[in-house]
Amino acid sequence: MPLQRTIASEIICSGIGLHTGKKIDLVMKPAEANTGIIFIRSDIPSRPEIKACVENVVDTSYATTLGKDGHNISTVEHLLATLAGLKIDNIIVEVSSIEVPIMDGSAAPFVHLIKTVGVKNLDAEREYIRIKKPIKVTDGDKKAFLLPSKDFRILYSIEFDNPVISSQSYLLKSSIETFENEISNARTFGFIDDVDKLKKLGLAKGGSLDNVVMLDNYRVLNEDGLRYKDEFVRHKILDAIGDISLIGKPIIGHLLADKSGHALNYKLVKEVLSQEDKFEIVTLSKLDGKSKVKQYPKYNNRLALNL
Numbered sequence: 001m002p003l004q005r006t007i008a009s010e011i012i013c014s015g016i017g018l019h020t021g022k023k024i025d026l027v028m029k030p031a032e033a034n035t036g037i038i039f040i041r042s043d044i045p046s047r048p049e050i051k052a053c054v055e056n057v058v059d060t061s062y063a064t065t066l067g068k069d070g071h072n073i074s075t076v077e078h079l080l081a082t083l084a085g086l087k088i089d090n091i092i093v094e095v096s097s098i099e100v101p102i103m104d105g106s107a108a109p110f111v112h113l114i115k116t117v118g119v120k121n122l123d124a125e126r127e128y129i130r131i132k133k134p135i136k137v138t139d140g141d142k143k144a145f146l147l148p149s150k151d152f153r154i155l156y157s158i159e160f161d162n163p164v165i166s167s168q169s170y171l172l173k174s175s176i177e178t179f180e181n182e183i184s185n186a187r188t189f190g191f192i193d194d195v196d197k198l199k200k201l202g203l204a205k206g207g208s209l210d211n212v213v214m215l216d217n218y219r220v221l222n223e224d225g226l227r228y229k230d231e232f233v234r235h236k237i238l239d240a241i242g243d244i245s246l247i248g249k250p251i252i253g254h255l256l257a258d259k260s261g262h263a264l265n266y267k268l269v270k271e272v273l274s275q276e277d278k279f280e281i282v283t284l285s286k287l288d289g290k291s292k293v294k295q296y297p298k299y300n301n302r303l304a305l306n307l
């Protein structure tokens with residue numbers, strides 16, 4: 001019976017903010033069962049709390065921003081992905097600025113820090129959201145579906161008009177090991193043509209080749225190149241794991257995403273929560289033995305996206 005988990009002891013680290021360019025302190029603390037993921041702005045005297053949940057998403061344009069009562073915390077997506085990927089249900093995250101440090105642009109530094117202190121089981125069983133019927137959202141040619149499945153899988157496809165990225169697809173059978181080995185190292189990416197635009201908006205002040213895979217029209221500009229040939233689609237999966245985690249509990253279902261991004265991923269989460277007949281909240285001990293989950297027949301290929 002899977003129990004809820006937290007980190008075994010406090011983690012203190014610091015890094016640069018992607019958009020502010022400032023040095024930011026990050027402290028992660030163990031939390032009790034059923035706390036969820038709580039951000040605290042430690043730079044504000046009243047130390048406001050912002051819970052990681054879809055109701056608190058206030059902006060998705062250049063990073064995911066959560067907000068509550070006028071206080072925001074931005075660039076949360078890679079840390080949220082790490083917590084979901086390592087199955088950390090409860091944690092307090094204190095941040096000394098308006099954004100979580102970008103680290104190297106991937107989830108790997110967070111994974112390393114959490115593995116260094118270890119995780120601790122709590123005295124409460126973990127609950128899951130099991131998808132019972134297909135749920136689909138689209139935006140033009142972008143699609144994001146959740147289908148019934150006996151475990152959590154992600155099939156993600158992207159298509160860019162850039163020869164380095166072009167079309168990429170990746171199927172992740174989600175587990176702590178696959179997250180760590182296949183996804184957590186994939187870095188965020190950007191295009192050199194967009195840098196001026198972002199800088200004019202006062203954004204990306206901390207962006208550098210140390211934390212972004214940068215592309216021009218023909219090649220990767222980072223000296224060491226890519227960590228994987230398909231690092232781009234792997235990073236989109238990393239982002240999606242963080243986005244989808246804002247539903248509040250791990251999902252039992254299959255996420256199919258084609259050209260999706262933060263905004264559509266959140267739309268999918270909201271759509272799920274608005275249709276109570278299409279999901280149920282279960283514990284694995286209740287589901288064991290009784291589960292007759294129907295696999296969606298065409299779920300494992302791109303055709304499924306045309307359902």
Ligand SMILES: [Zn+2]
Pocket residue numbers: 077078188235239
């Ligand atoms: Zn990202």
